[in-house]
Amino acid sequence: MARPLGPVRMRRTNYVTLFIGAVLCLFIIYFLSQSGSSTGSHSSAHKHRPARPAPKSTVQHIRRDVQRFNLNQVTITGDPVANREKILILTPMARFYQDYWDNLMKLNYPHELITLGFILPKNKEGNAATSALQAAITKAQKGPAKERFRRVIIERQDFEPPLSSQDESERHKLQNQKERRASMSRARNSLLFTTLGPDTSWVLWLDADIVETPRTLIQDLASHDKPVVVPNCFQRYTGDDGKDAERAYDFNSWQDSVTAQEMAAKMGNDDLLLEGYAELPTYRTLMAYMEMEDPTDTRAEVPLDGVGGTALMVRAEVHRDGAMFPPFPFYHLIETEGFAKMAKRLGYQSTGLPNYKVRVSREQSQSSVLNLNRH
Amino acid sequence: MARPLGPVRMRRTNYVTLFIGAVLCLFIIYFLSQSGSSTGSHSSAHKHRPARPAPKSTVQHIRRDVQRFNLNQVTITGDPVANREKILILTPMARFYQDYWDNLMKLNYPHELITLGFILPKNKEGNAATSALQAAITKAQKGPAKERFRRVIIERQDFEPPLSSQDESERHKLQNQKERRASMSRARNSLLFTTLGPDTSWVLWLDADIVETPRTLIQDLASHDKPVVVPNCFQRYTGDDGKDAERAYDFNSWQDSVTAQEMAAKMGNDDLLLEGYAELPTYRTLMAYMEMEDPTDTRAEVPLDGVGGTALMVRAEVHRDGAMFPPFPFYHLIETEGFAKMAKRLGYQSTGLPNYKVRVSREQSQSSVLNLNRH
Structure with missing residues (x-):
């Protein structure tokens, strides 16, 4: 009696079973792919x-x-894209510039090979910058896959004196420089020591107010295949005639002079020989003012004895060997200039690119003193 | 006609559905817990x-x-267990000593708070050490939960000269010391820069041939709450009379002398003032030979100007601020001794514990020269 219904019942049960089985399979596939992609x-x-x-x-x-x-x-070559080399971009940040972020996002080195590291002070200014930075990061990391960075590390730390709360004129005063740059050195070192990984190939130091670089910045700098390479930093401004112009901005990239060496020889161990102060005429050759034979040759190279940190590309092995930013006078040099000297002591020569330009924010005020130190 | 069978069919379908539903639920719970635990x-x-x-x-x-x-x-306190402080133990390793590993495993600081970092040379000796080390690690990490370490990082790197292939007498020759210790400095820096994390509280440098320490080594050293603290390193040996005895082993922990400072003042920038060589009588006060009023007081402290690296406890902030192991003469000092000087330049005083002993392997041969440098 039940017979005629048998097949029908079986068929019905089959539909339900098949449906549930399919759902089950989908779930298993979903979770497997999830755990796979989270690893990936x-x-x-x-x-x-x-x-x-x-x-x-x-x-x-x-x-x-x-x-x-x-x-x-861990390869470190002039063709990092082809070799899938991992880049660490490090930025000490006291203020968030949207233009900095927009420029960073536009860099066309594969973002999945880039780790970003930031260090920000624990003060009101730092809190505001952190909020803005975090919002920008969250947006980027939720966005299209190709815009997402490999990893982002945000560090907060108290500094004394704080990274950048003094106004520009106060900040540049000679007597404030030693403490200020010692503080900045400690910030750079903290960030470097805690973010450099065993598989990092290059470290790009990029200041928080650098708002304009070629999109190929990383590839361009790496292509020189030098241990330490630094572009020239300029600033756009509106001249008295109302026209757009630009001026040199970073005076920490220089070649040493006999005068400077003689001054250093007479100094005490704790004295600093800073660049860009009328009180200390060093007669060093500043990359900011170098005139090259062919100003259109963006690949022109010059050897440097001091470097600035606005945009500074370093082979990871230079840092791994021990090169850091001395927060104390090291051969009468400190911070990025001391770093160049330390790299030299480790056997690595710094190289400057006088015609390859990056630009600092217009908002960053420049003092009326012409030959002024960047920091 | 189909009616009487209706409920039966429904009940049957229910069993199948319920069973499949249960399996589905179990799968979902399983995968959710998996992805949860892998994160955890x-x-x-x-x-x-x-x-x-x-x-x-x-x-x-x-x-x-x-x-x-x-x-x-990130707290760094004298009571790291209570504060769940994370410790990074770093060991440059040229040879694997089972006794080193056994001693390490016995340390009773919570292993889940300890990250281990090793760096080994890329040569035959290094390959053998890596195999033995990896086998020991795999066993520990598969073992009881409380024996497992938080994370283990093994790094391989070529060094020139290699870390330890010279025999002991060759190794101690004054002319080989500069290169050898520069090489060791680069190894220490590579390891440090690539393993220190933003949440590390303390770094314990532990040489690969240290086979005997108190089980409470980490807690004991941290409890002094000093930026840099170093125990005294001895070696057990069998005397001519067949009896067990022990002798001082590490001569890099010392207090500076006027003589040494005068010698340094006359030296060129690239000269090293090494300790433990008859050619260079420095009259520094060696911790190895210090006699304390109460030899049983293991908490006795002395200030030091140079430190050895056999067992060396460093607050992470000292490294974060930039203290590394100079591979070049730094105030005529190199490696761990240069590190102590660098820490000092950063404002951190080193402390020695003359009565707190750790011991190097008996197998490590000691030259017949009594006052011999550790490295």
Whole structure:
């Protein structure tokens, strides 16, 4: 009696079972792909994979919590895109410039190979900058995949004196420079020591008020394949005649002079030989004022003894070997200028690109004193 | 006609549906818990959690790929266990000593708060050490939960000269010291710069041949709450009379002397003032030979101007501020001794614990020259 209905019942049960089975399969596939992609989107330094034989890779994952890196296989070359080299962009930030962020987003080095590191002071100005920065980051990381960065690290720290609350004229006073730049050095070191990974190839120091660079900044700087390379920093402004003009801005990139060396020889261990002060005429050759034979040759190189930090590209091995930003007078130099000297002591020569320009924000006021230090 | 069977058919379908529904639920719960636990077992620096309001925490997870750290809220105190402070133990390793590993495993600081970092040379000796080390690590990380470390990072790097292939007598020759210790400095810096995290509180440098320390080493050293603290390193040996004895081993921990300062003043910038060589009688006061009023007082402290690296506890902020191991003569000092000078330039005084002993392997041969440098 039940027979005629048998097949019907079976068929009905089959539909329900099939439907639930399909849902089940979809769920399993969804969760598997989720756990897969969450692994995949980790920075590779923190990727967790079961042990696998990959002797030629930079990193081997012995277990989730054990990683092995071959530092000699971290390539650092003039063609970082082709070699999928990982870049760390580091920015000490006292104020958030939207133009800085917009310019950063436009860099066409693959964002998935870029880690961003920021350090901001713990004060009112720093809080406001952190909020604005975080909003910008969240938007970028939720946006199209190709805009998303590999990882972003935001650090907050108290500094004494704070990174940038003095006004420009106060900030440039010779007697304030030592403390101010020691503070900035500590900030740079804190950021560097805690974000550099075993698989980082290049570190790009980029100041928070740099608002205009070529989109190919990273590729261009890396293509020189130098241990330390620094472009020339300018500022656009409106002249008295109402026309747009630009002026030199960063005076920390220079070649040493005999006069400066003689001055240094007479100084005490704790004295600083700062650049850009009338009280200390060093006669160093400033990259800001160098005139090259062919001003259109953006690849022109000059050797430097001091470098500025507005945009500063460093092979990771230079930092790994120990080059940091001395917060104390090091051969009478401090911060980025001291860094160039330290790199030199480690065997690395700094290179300047006088015709390759980056630009600081117009909002950043420049004192009326012409030959003024950047910091 | 179909009626009587209706309920039966419904009941049957229900069983199947319920069963499949239960399986589905179990799968969902399983995968959810999986993705949860994989997140939970990450080191906290790399933990990925949705945004949450936790202003008082050291780290905030804005998104999976965005972390915010408050460096001022990383506590570094004399009671690190109570404050759940994260420790980074760093070991440059040329040879694997089972006794080193056994001693490390016995340290009773909570292992889940300890990250281990190793750097090994890329040579035959280094390969053998890496294999042995990896086997030991894998065993520990698969073992009981309380034995597992938070994270382990193994780095391989070529060094020139290699870290430790010279025999002991060759190694100690004055003319080999500069290169050898420059190489060791670069290894220490590479390891430090790439493993220090924003949430590390203390760094313990522990040489690969240290085989005997109190189980409470980390707590004991931290309890002094000093920026840089170093115990005294000895070696057990069998005397000519067949009895067990011990001798001083590390001569890099010292207090400066007027003689040494005068010698340094006459030296060129690139000259080193090494300790423990008859050619260079410095008359520095060596911690190895200090006699304290009460030899049983393991908490006795002395200020030091040079430190050894056999076991060296450093507050993370000292490194974050920029203190590294100079691979070049820094005030005529190099490596760990140069580090002490650099810490001093940054405002941090080193402290020695003359009566607190750690011991180097018996297998490590000691030259017949009594006053011999550790490295």
